[in-house]
Amino acid sequence: MIWLTWRQQRTETLIAVALLVALAAVLIPTGLHVASVYDQARIGSCLAQDTAGCPDALGAFENRFEGLLGLVTWFTLLPGILAILIAAPFAIELEQGTFRLAWTQSITRRRWLTTKLVLIAAGALLAALIMSLLLTWWRTPFDQLGNRFDTGFESEGIVPLGYTVFAAALVIALGAVLRRTAPAIGLALIGFIVARVVIGGFLRPHYLAPLSATWSGDPATTGPDLRTAWLIRQDLSDAHGNAVHNLPSIADACGSDLAAKFGDASCLAQHGVFNHAIYHPASRFWLFQGIEAAIFLGLALALGAFAVWWIRDRVS
């Protein structure tokens, strides 16, 4: 059964391998280049200690790789493509009716299902792991610069594994119900993107209640480290984090223009105006990764269980 599964998956597996090789061929040279520029421009020491010339160096570094970074952000769709490649042979088998040939050899339907699903899940996890390791390594310099949640969350760490297995399970479940490969893949792609947008866009900020900090605008006071945090909202408030009622008149008195983000910080502080931020600290990155990976793996398990039930009871 393992031989049969491998033989059926061979072409698609080789395409997936070629895709990963192409990914490595793009990421490894550019990643080495980015890392060397990062070292030469002493970005690391700038981040540790702000010295003269650092803002320019940081700006130049960010500008230089802005296009490349935007391109690599697209790779967050790769889990869907890898999953479709790995799960498509399963849908094709159900479409073409060859499962009837397999199920009437001397094996049980349970063994057929177990072997196929375990191998597909293992293949999807392995492909996603390689992709994630490449991207996580490639993004290391950028992750030092700022908020890792924004651009790195969906291509780094363990969430790509959850995405890939989820997309594969979606192809399998839809393939079992529809018994047609092309519509199953099309719908799975739509479902995959919808799930990513809904969970990433609406659920992710609520995995944990964000932290709230209020600190004086006096330059002598330092607030929380927001450079690497996931900032939900930042504004001016009173000492308790509530809105300041007479903010326009205070601003006038201090000669500040809030719309232009220009203000005399110590004057505002004297009038009882504080900084207020709602944010997820950078230390939550891996916890959020774990939660999101668990959500997608849980969905994948539910879809897999549904597909098993459907195939055992309804496919003949």
Next chain:
Amino acid sequence: MSPLSAAVETRSLGCRYGRFWALRDCSLSVPAGSVTALVGPNGAGKTTLLHLLVGLCAPSAGDARVLGWAPREHPLLVLPRVGFVAQDHPLYRGFRLSEMLTLGRRLNTRWDDALARERLQRLGLPLDRRVAALSGGEQAQVALTLALAKRPELLVLDEPAASLDPLARREFLGSLMEAVADGGLTVVLSSHILADLERVCDHLVLLRSGGVQLSGPIEEIVAAHRVLTGPRTDPASVARMHSVIQQRHSERQTTLLVRANSHVYDACWQVGEVDLEEIVLAYLGLGMPAAPVRREVAS
């Protein structure tokens, strides 16, 4: 243990998809060593019945025994002894024939590789040929080869010749008959091409949506049916003695197809023999023999 007299036995077997019964109240027995044709109109549940026999479907009602066991509950006691060719003989299109044989070897406990290779060689199909490059007839032959290489006690074929052109069909049925002649094999095959059945089969099961309509050795079925032709009358008097399967009345003449429970003695009827195709068509309600009297029979 005494040798099994029935290779397949079903009792009130039914299968339901949601609220739709694909097969209902099907009771039949297939004697070991027979070649049994399963005929019936589209939607009578032929494919469902065959799927029940090889465990692809689970019974919703009644039960099936194949070589003594329930196929769905005991797949590993039934499947190794049963060869099955599904409708449209599905094969992995990208595989080479040698890989199809590897599949058979790896997925079966009983597998006669030499038999498979010899059969393919006889068919002139090289092992490095891809399935996709074969004609429909050749694919059907490969599917039959895979089923036969299990050295099955029961061979189940679902419309094996339906998609083939007449020549390929003749070759396919020829190789099927060779395999049967080797002995020890029970065959159940469904077909809607009635002409094939008489050549190949010795038993018949006629399935309609209500269940099994007719079942038994073809010789007995043919011997039991008669066409009666006589002056136009009400067939009630005949119906008291024999079951009237179909009747047709013209202005002056009445033609009846009956299952005769004894000899037909009534002198006012001309009694004629019918062949299997005509009997089957009559049971399916698809017309009456146009020229009913073939030969006079002494009654």
